[in-house]
Amino acid sequence: MKDHLVHFPDFHKYESNGLSVYLESGNGNQLPLLTRKYIQNLLKVNMEGPYGPEWPSEEKVKRREMVAPEARYIFVRQSSNDFIAKKNMEQDAGVECTHEAHNEDRLLGFVHYRFVLEEDLPVVYVYELQMEPSVQGKGLGKFLMELIELIACKSQMQAVMLTVQKANKFALAFYRKLRYVISSTSPSRVDPLVSLCL
Numbered sequence: 001m002k003d004h005l006v007h008f009p010d011f012h013k014y015e016s017n018g019l020s021v022y023l024e025s026g027n028g029n030q031l032p033l034l035t036r037k038y039i040q041n042l043l044k045v046n047m048e049g050p051y052g053p054e055w056p057s058e059e060k061v062k063r064r065e066m067v068a069p070e071a072r073y074i075f076v077r078q079s080s081n082d083f084i085a086k087k088n089m090e091q092d093a094g095v096e097c098t099h100e101a102h103n104e105d106r107l108l109g110f111v112h113y114r115f116v117l118e119e120d121l122p123v124v125y126v127y128e129l130q131m132e133p134s135v136q137g138k139g140l141g142k143f144l145m146e147l148i149e150l151i152a153c154k155s156q157m158q159a160v161m162l163t164v165q166k167a168n169k170f171a172l173a174f175y176r177k178l179r180y181v182i183s184s185t186s187p188s189r190v191d192p193l194v195s196l197c198l
């Protein structure tokens, strides 16, 4: 029997690859103004390039989606104590410091997901997965997707789905690595988008 037990890591904290962060949940209709500004800014930093001339219209869509009551969030935060300690160490070592220390714990990224019906199947749909450039490639994206899969499993959803732009090769490679495949409902034949599912 023991062999059938599945062990999930402790998802409240992530301490690996030089990061020490914790997770916090949120809802689209209860986001503080500073958090909304943070999301808008990170989306612009990460997605303006891949979207190119489509960005201004896409940005409007994303701003509406961001605050929808059905939008669920998991935020990644670095405690300000850890952040200040790291910055002090960097300054002592003569590394130039480009960030101000904040009173509030610093956000490093987030995932926006929803429970939806996709062609009559209940699924968790990942609307956004965004990490700040400085923390990309440190395992946080994979960690958040594992948590989303756990949430989907515990909520008896049938799949995890998301849409990626075909041009976003980096994200496509990331999801493929996590075993996501092209969904049968994917718009990829007509759009520059591709839907993936697990």
Ligand SMILES: CC(C)(COP(=O)(O)OP(=O)(O)OC[C@H]1O[C@@H](n2cnc3c(N)ncnc32)[C@H](O)[C@@H]1OP(=O)(O)O)[C@@H](O)C(=O)NCCC(=O)NCCS
Pocket (backbone or CB within 6 Å): 046, 128, 129, 130, 131, 132, 135, 136, 137, 138, 139, 140, 141, 142, 143, 163, 164, 165, 168, 169, 170, 171, 173, 174, 177
């Ligand atoms: C895409 C993104 C969410 C990935 O998160 P991340 O924290 O940078 O990725 P991780 O460090 O968790 O990588 C997880 C795995 O994917 C692999 N991977 C990441 N990028 C890869 C790439 N370009 N090619 C191949 N493998 C890749 C990593 O090597 C890692 O594998 P490992 O566990 O065997 O080491 C993040 O880079 C990001 O926010 N990008 C900008 C926004 C974006 O494009 N979001 C997706 C839009 S749908």
